[in-house]
Amino acid sequence: MSSSKTKAAEADAKISLPGCPDSCGGVPIPYPFGIGPGCYMEGFDLSCNTTNNGIHAPYQDKMKILNISLSLGQARVAMPVSSQCYDNTTKKDQYNIWSFTLSSPPFMFNHEKNKFVVIGCDTLAYVNFSTISQNSSYMGGCVSKCSNLESLTNGSCSGIGCCQTAIPKGVNYISVDFDDGYDNSEVFLFNRCSYALLMEDDDFMFNTRYITTEELNGQSMPTVIDWAIGNTTCDNAQANKSSFACRSKNSVCFDSSSGHGYLCNCSSGYQGNPYLEGGCQGTFAGIVVLSFLVIGTYVMLERKKLSKVKERYFQQHGGWILLEKIKTNQGFGFTIFTRQQIEQATKNFDSANIIGYGGQGTVYKGCLRDQIVAIKKCKMVNESKKKEFGKEMLILSQINHKNIVKLQGCCLEVEVPILVYEFVPNGTLFHYIHNKKQGSSISLSTRLRIAQESAEALAYLHFSASPPIFHGDVKSANILLDQNYTTKVSDFGASILAPTDEAQFVTLVQGTRGYLDPEYLQSCQLTNKSDVYSFGVVLLELLTRKPVIDYDAPEEERSLSSRFLFAMKQKKLEELLDDEIKHEDDMEVIMKVSELAKECLNMKGEERPTMKEVAEELDQIRKIRQHPWGQEYYSKEREFFLGEASHDIVIEHTSYFSINKEAEESIAVGR
Known part of the structure; x- marks a missing residue:
């Protein structure tokens, strides 16, 4: 390129008036701003001063200028x-x-x-x-x-x-x-x-x-x-061509959004300084550069916006509290994952990685830090619990029991927190019980072991966790089985920490139809006895391998719990039991388990046993079956049913499933 063409190109690229400084301390100074006589439009004069640390910077009066945007004004x-x-x-x-x-x-x-x-x-x-x-x-x-x-x-x-x-x-x-x-x-x-x-x-x-x-x-x-320029509108300003500030012929005028004055911009396809004669240039190269600048600016703004959104979510969910705890406790086995890590682990939540889903969320199989994990993407979080989420994560993450799925971490950079659990390979107890197509047989010993392990896990949550934790959605679909078919109670999506006063009682009924405590449905007060009722229904599933709700049955027989209690009253429980466990030698054990289930299903929560008592009773029942000679002899004449008490419970359950039909249909029907 010749010297004359180079100088012409440089002149075209100028942002200030000829002979005027176009920067100060690395800050560009575009006209109408300017430094020195004749270099600025009236009111836009700047000075290039030396700061306290010896660096030059542009000032207007005592105000230090950091940068100037012509397009935004x-x-x-x-x-x-x-x-x-x-x-x-x-x-x-x-x-x-x-x-x-x-x-x-x-x-x-x-x-x-x-x-x-x-x-x-x-x-x-x-x-x-x-x-x-x-x-x-x-x-x-x-x-x-x-x-x-x-x-x-x-x-x-x-x-x-x-x-x-x-x-x-x-x-x-x-x-x-x-x-x-x-x-x-x-x-x-x-x-x-x-x-x-x-x-x-x-x-x-x-x-x-x-x-x-x-x-x-x-x-x-x-x-x-x-x-902005002046204190008038574009229409008024253009009437006086000599003072009109949009000097480039390839420029447009628009009124300032502040309501005072007007601004100039280069026309579409042009770039440069609209306040200078010939300041807006439109070349193909300029368009390409402008396009890259626009795209780059857009990407930067979107990234900044996304970063602000992620920061807001992180703060809302108590992330700072959780982060400080992790930093101060080196032995704290819990990780806060980024949104990017979660998306990579699930291949951007690919449906091929779904291993479970329901009313409260979807569970994906993923790989984080070379370890297979279960990632739960929840659908919603209680607004009143958002600020307490970080504190609850601290408590839940410290639960360490062989029969409870370990919570390994979470992601808080999203609107609804994502939870990361240990991966349990053999699916749910619900699938194990009800998937009969494969001709799978489940021995009574296995059923009793699963029941006891599940009860031990819930008893731990109620009595050993600090503060106590109520699961809130006990069901066979939330009980997992590992590679050795050891029980792992999971999914604390509906869990709450034990309330310390009445104001903390939950006000929104949540749970799964068929398992839901009727007392909770009426009072909206979740207690440890709510979990006991739900566990009683799980016991019935283990005994019968029948669904908890049979939608094809008459209304009064749809509930498994009502059918069970009615069968006990009529002394026809054997008709309801799974054929695989109808062995004469085991009927005494089955009787004990049935009596325990009936106690768990009592309509009055205060009359139900605690989960600790349930776990202890199941332990004794297993010992009776394993070593009958070491236990007290149970009379064959002992009444299998509790007479009028069973009759009363049947009536109460029938009433519950009739009166609360509409309310029950409004809750989640499973995950």
């Missing part, structure tokens, strides 16, 4: 942080507060991208606003409180250690003040200084070190300001 500037620091020697507060007026032509603080932020443990700060028309003024502010460092959460600015509020539209004057009724005298040992600042919302993330250190003292934060 915006600039990012550095705004000082106001502070209130308590001096324990003088017992007085020391203040460093600021006010700022943006000059005209129209310069305004952007009301969408900025927030007024207050940081401190005993702080009330105000911000006064005036609009560009000077016809109105406003006052805002917020209070930030905290009693100790343990109450603070990284990333959270909701009033504990940090608060924030929006600003009105069209503001060009802001001043900050602190309420001297609030100071740091009570908290100065860990929080001597409080701060107030106006800053770009996307660039701010609260950190607890802002409380414990004084790193914000004397600092500045990025703030977005809007700018």
